[in-house]
Amino acid sequence: MTTPNRPHEILRYTAFSADPAGGNPAGVVLDATGLSDDEQLAIAAELGYSETAFLTAPPAELARRDRAYTVRYFSPRAEVSFCGHATIAAAIAHAERHGPGDLLLATPAGTVPVTVTGTADGTLHATLTSVEPSVHKVAENDVDEAxxxxxxxxxxxxxxxxxxxxxxxxxxxILAVRTRARLADLAYDFEHLKDFMTALDLTTVQLVWRESAAVFHVRDPFPVGGVVEDPATGAAAAAFGAYARELGLVPQESVLLLHQGTDMGRPGELRVELHAGDPRVRVSGTGTRIPQPPHEAGMPLNRKCNPAGTSPAASRRHISRNGDQVHEMRADFTVPPPVSGENLAGNE
Known part of the structure; x- marks a missing residue:
């Protein structure tokens, strides 16, 4: 399988941090015109990040709108309906080339407005407005299985x-714990949790500890995407905001701060805004470009791609919390089960 003759530049950005070593890395292809599903999946697998965003022309109903695009998101294993951190990363990447402003993104989950603003020092901040959220009860036996x-x-x-x-x-x-120590000591069975999440059509499990009235610490295992843990999860932050509001845990008009990635050595901050009278949730953060590896600098995509999940170049390095142990997740996503507290890791 080959990609079209025209080049497709692959960008690497981190979201929810101004430090390339923090937040959640994402791949971004600002013009994915002509790429097939298999090619997009192969690119996502080769990058090895939890998601990559691919932008193309908007659907017909948005064709007359300025700065409107269709966006699709691929993890190394499959397409996902929506990804918050890849949306923030794509918006920051777009703003660096075309200036701050409003974007309108047609995603598989629905239309998502994004606004990018800049500060005096040149820092860019992106705010996405979610599709209308919902919150559902969970069967007790499903909680026990999780x-x-x-x-x-x-x-x-x-x-x-x-x-x-x-x-x-x-x-x-969404599962909340009593103590910060319990949240920090995360050790789970990768295959067991993946199978459970697949059966319930879950993207992540969001684990939460409340520090104060409006400050929370969160972690998000993501085994269904082939990732042990997601360092910063915008879609889950939006879901949590809707959850906290519906259950009366925060005021209808609130600004929440979520800290994520600290236990992985990739700290990030997600700002969640709730507005009375508007069911949607706004999630914002900064982002920055991740320098390309020297051997790839200046090399746009224009090469052969193997079928999704079999690219020999596709691998993900997982770094332990103490930084001492490293193991690779190859393109076939073989994971050494179970995941222990000592080698629990996230993608970089």
Whole structure:
């Protein structure tokens, strides 16, 4: 399989951090015209990030709108309906080339407006407005199954935050814990949790600890995407905002700060805004370009791609929390089960 003759530049950006070593890395292809589904999936697998965003011309109903695009998101394993951090990354990348302003993105989950603003020092901030969210109860046996996969017990959960599935473009199981120590000590069975999440059509499991009235710490295992843990998850942040508002855990008009990635060594901050009278959730953060590896600098995509999931170049390095242990997840996504607390890792 080959890509079309025209080059397709692949960009690397991190979202929810101004430091390339923080936040959540994403691939961005600002003009993916002509790329097939298999080619997009192969690119995502080769990059090895949790998601890559591919932009093309807008659908007919948005064709007359300025700065409107169709966006699709691929993890190394499959297409996903929506990805918050890749949306932020794509918006920052677009703004660096075309200036700040408003974008309108047609995603598989629905139309998502994004606004990019700049500060006096040149820092760019992007804010996405989610599709209309929803919150659903979870069967008790499903909660128990999730806890078994995580290696947790009911006593670890905060009774003030009942388990729910939140949706704001993708489905996330939300589980809140009593202590920061429990959140930090995450060790789970990769295959067990992946199978459980697949059965419930979950994108991540969002694990939450409340530091104060409006400050939370979160972690998001993402085994269904071939990733042990997601460093900063915009879609889950939007789902959590909807969850917290619906259950009366925060005021209808709120600004929440979510810290994510700290336990992975990739700290990021996600700002969640809730507005009374508007069911949608706004998630914002900064982002920055990740320098390309020297051997790839200046080399746009114009090469052969193997079928998705089989590219020999596709691998992901997972770094432990203490930085001492490294293992690779190859393109066939073989993971050494179970994931221990010592080698729990995220993509870089």
């Amino acid at each position: 806890l078994r996969a995580l290696g947790w017990s009911r006593t670890d959960l905060d009774p003030g935050f009942p388990p729910r599935v939140g949706y704001a473009g993708a489905r996330h199981l």
